Amino acid sequence: xxxxxxxxxxxxxxxxxxxxxxxxxxxxxxxxxxxxxxxxxxxxxxxxxxxxxxxxxxxxxxxxxxxxxxxxxxxxxxxxxxxxxxxxxxxxxxxxxxxxxxxxxxxxxxxxxxxxxxxxxxxxxxxxxxxxxxxxxxxxxxxxxxxxxxxxxxxxxxxxxxxxxxxxxxxxxxxxxxxxxxxxxxxxxxxxxxxxxxxxxxxxxxxxxxxxxxxxxxxxxxxxxxxxxx
Amino acid sequence: xxxxxxxxxxxxxxxxxxxxxxxxxxxxxxxxxxxxxxxxxxxxxxxxxxxxxxxxxxxxxxxxxxxxxxxxxxxxxxxxxxxxxxxxxxxxxxxxxxxxxxxxxxxxxxxxxxxxxxxxxxxxxxxxxxxxxxxxxxxxxxxxxxxxx
Numbered sequence: 021x022x023x024x025x026x027x028x029x030x031x032x033x034x035x036x037x038x039x040x041x042x043x044x045x046x047x048x049x050x051x052x053x054x055x056x057x058x059x060x061x062x063x064x065x066x067x068x069x070x071x072x073x074x075x076x077x078x079x080x081x082x083x084x085x086x087x088x089x090x091x092x093x094x095x096x097x098x099x100x101x102x103x104x105x106x107x108x109x110x111x112x113x114x115x116x117x118x119x120x121x122x123x124x125x126x127x128x129x130x131x132x133x134x135x136x137x138x139x140x141x142x143x144x145x146x147x148x149x150x151x152x153x154x155x156x157x158x159x160x161x162x163x164x165x166x167x168x169x170x171x172x173x174x175x176x177x178x179x180x181x182x183x184x185x186x187x188x189x190x191x192x193x194x195x196x197x198x199x200x201x202x203x204x205x206x207x208x209x210x211x212x213x214x215x216x217x218x219x220x221x222x223x224x225x226x227x228x229x230x231x232x233x234x235x236x237x238x239x240x241x242x243x244x245x246x247x248x249x250x
Numbered sequence: 251x252x253x254x255x256x257x258x259x260x261x262x263x264x265x266x267x268x269x270x271x272x273x274x275x276x277x278x279x280x281x282x283x284x285x286x287x288x289x290x291x292x293x294x295x296x297x298x299x300x301x302x303x304x305x306x307x308x309x310x311x312x313x314x315x316x317x318x319x320x321x322x323x324x325x326x327x328x329x330x331x332x333x334x335x336x337x338x339x340x341x342x343x344x345x346x347x348x349x350x351x352x353x354x355x356x357x358x359x360x361x362x363x364x365x366x367x368x369x370x371x372x373x374x375x376x377x378x379x380x381x382x383x384x385x386x387x388x389x390x391x392x393x394x395x396x397x398x399x
Contacts, residue, residue, distance in 0.1 A: 099320060100327065102321045102325040104321055104324055
């Protein structure tokens, strides 16, 4: 898709404005957004390819929800395309999996507070990120993306093009639509037990510990016991 | 000469009221509600529309520039460069294309845009070498400034 896209976009012709609601010239008329307007028959396939709505997959495992949301909001709006225009409705679908396994940095699981009000007196509710995540594993990502989208009437439509799944399981009909997997925004570091023994052996040693400096002797040393060491 | 009698009542009557009204209503035909039909409401709306149109001429320039910048950012990210890096390195390479042209190139001439991005990336690397290197390397090729005056 990424290879086909530059050439596919090459001939989105600046459309003569077909009458939708606007009549030319309007006072203060802006140039029309490049959108699916009349182009020649021979360029029809190219135009479809340029303006088609794509479905992207994003794995949120061990990712900070803010970075996930930044990437997703850009894709939903269509700002990743050079043909972007606010009126063109050129955003794509994004499917996010493993939202249950997102990873906040710092102490945000305990300290970040999500507030809401039911509308009734005394209905101010505040929950921590942990509590919200327990109640609904997709809520954190959904709220983050919702708050990152532009605050206009298009926001709800864009949220409808977002599909969140707490685990790896995706329904068949959505899985058939997926085009490309987006790279994860954060490089997940390997845990110590995920390294193979060969890799650990191949890693260069910074210093050679003397044979007397085992865990036991160091422990005695800390407790200031008299011990012969060299 | 003072007119006396019946002719005085018929001195002057507005005969082209229809066209005077149409002059205003023709600008209101695409409005919503009664203001596209009724003169009294249309006059107010049309005047506001003209005022907004006048003021919008300045904002149009801002809006279009922001749109070009968004499009250039999207296209340069496809090639692995961020917008500030792209634009600043293009200027340092003495490529004085304005944002409108670069945005149009990004849409209609993708290969040209790719070569512009490669140029900006190369100039960026040369800038890093010049700043962080020993100073013993030869100066970069794309960093040369050509004086046309």
